[in-house]
Amino acid sequence: MSHQASHNSDGTPVRAFDSTSKLAVILIGAIAAIAGIVMGVANPFLSNAVSSQGIMIDTLFSVLLGIATAVFVLVQGLLLYSIVRFARTPDDESDGMPIRGNTKLEVLWTAIPAIIVVGISIYSYRILVDIDRPQPDHIKVDVTGRQFSWEYYYPDYDIKTSELHIPLGRQARLRLTSADVNHAFWVPQMRMKKDAIGGKITETSLTGTELGAYPVVCAELCGAGHAVMRSQVVVDSEPDFQTWVQSQIGAKQRGASAAADPVAYGRQLVNQFGCNACHKLADAGAVGAIGPSLDGLGSRAGTVVPGQSAEEYVRNAIVKPSAYVVPNFQPIMPSDYGQRMTDQEVDAMVKYLLGQK
Numbered sequence: 001m002s003h004q005a006s007h008n009s010d011g012t013p014v015r016a017f018d019s020t021s022k023l024a025v026i027l028i029g030a031i032a033a034i035a036g037i038v039m040g041v042a043n044p045f046l047s048n049a050v051s052s053q054g055i056m057i058d059t060l061f062s063v064l065l066g067i068a069t070a071v072f073v074l075v076q077g078l079l080l081y082s083i084v085r086f087a088r089t090p091d092d093e094s095d096g097m098p099i100r101g102n103t104k105l106e107v108l109w110t111a112i113p114a115i116i117v118v119g120i121s122i123y124s125y126r127i128l129v130d131i132d133r134p135q136p137d138h139i140k141v142d143v144t145g146r147q148f149s150w151e152y153y154y155p156d157y158d159i160k161t162s163e164l165h166i167p168l169g170r171q172a173r174l175r176l177t178s179a180d181v182n183h184a185f186w187v188p189q190m191r192m193k194k195d196a197i198g199g200k201i202t203e204t205s206l207t208g209t210e211l212g213a214y215p216v217v218c219a220e221l222c223g224a225g226h227a228v229m230r231s232q233v234v235v236d237s238e239p240d241f242q243t244w245v246q247s248q249i250g251a252k253q254r255g256a257s258a259a260a261d262p263v264a265y266g267r268q269l270v271n272q273f274g275c276n277a278c279h280k281l282a283d284a285g286a287v288g289a290i291g292p293s294l295d296g297l298g299s300r301a302g303t304v305v306p307g308q309s310a311e312e313y314v315r316n317a318i319v320k321p322s323a324y325v326v327p328n329f330q331p332i333m334p335s336d337y338g339q340r341m342t343d344q345e346v347d348a349m350v351k352y353l354l355g356q357k
């Protein structure tokens with residue numbers, strides 16, 4: 001090294017990378033490693049995941065957070081240390097040292113990130129494979145998104161519902177699609193989000209690890225009712241799940257003999273077709289606040305639209321919802337109930353709603 005390079009123009013020595021710097025780098029490295037471990041273990045950003053898939057995903061996230069924290073602290077720490085220790089004094093007009101490459105360093109800072117990235121890729125891929133692997137005792141559910149509700153069909157039991165029930169600890173294999181535009185099925189607490197696309201089946205799985213009800217949210221802007229396109233996943237104990245399945249099968253069979261108990265059948269239809277998601281109706285336990293309340297509909301239906309009888313008005317409100325929209329509400333009710341419901345179901349629903357005085 002030349003004499004000029006080791007001294008500044010005023011004769012003071014250049015602050016070289018000496019043993020003090022080495023010690024500082026080791027110290028900063030140790031702090032970075034500890035910070036990474038603390039952040040990775042404590043991970044303050046996530047609530048408790050309630051599916052086995054979510055737990056795997058959260059673990060991956062914690063590992064990534066730990067690595068990212070360590071890298072951040074290391075890079076920022078070295079930067080700050082260099083700024084302070086190697087700062088040029090105001091009267092220093094000299095050039096820096098003529099340095100040209102450092103093969104050892106370059107190999108090191110290419111190899112270490114490469115190893116980290118490849119390791120993360122392999123780990124992430126294994127989690128993806130684990131999530132997709134079918135378990136022998138899984139249950140099957142076909143999920144259909146439509147403007148603006150979710151529908152769940154259980155092929156093994158031939159039942160259709162507006163709430164997703166799954167038994168605790170058993171994998172539910174979901175096959176998702178859409179009846180119209182693109183939607184996305186998202187259960188934040190289970191860390192699961194998957195697109196529901198018209199004319200295409202996408203698959204994913206959920207295994208509940210804690211009993212409870214967890215919101216299902218549509219995560220793809222799908223129209224005026226996107227924000228209200230919600231449902232829930234209910235994780236039941238195995239006996240509760242079987243009881244629920246039997247009650248759904250029973251409700252369906254009662255549907256076949258609607259004449260026996262038209263009011264009970266009407267209540268069931270309100271929940272089966274998801275009316276409860278948007279409308280309030282005390283008799284059916286519905287508390288939706290998006291659309292007009294259906295309480296007392298039978299008393300006012302005959303006077304809403306001039307020239308329409310109460311029955312005509314209620315029937316139109318179901319099969320042609322955009323023909324008349326109640327003031328102060330948005331025209332967001334799905335227009336396909338005429339196709340989704342049988343004539344008998346529409347008749348039963350009209351009769352039931354007219355009975356709401």
Ligand code: CUA
Binds near residue numbers: 146147182184218226
């Ligand atoms: Cu469906 Cu947003």
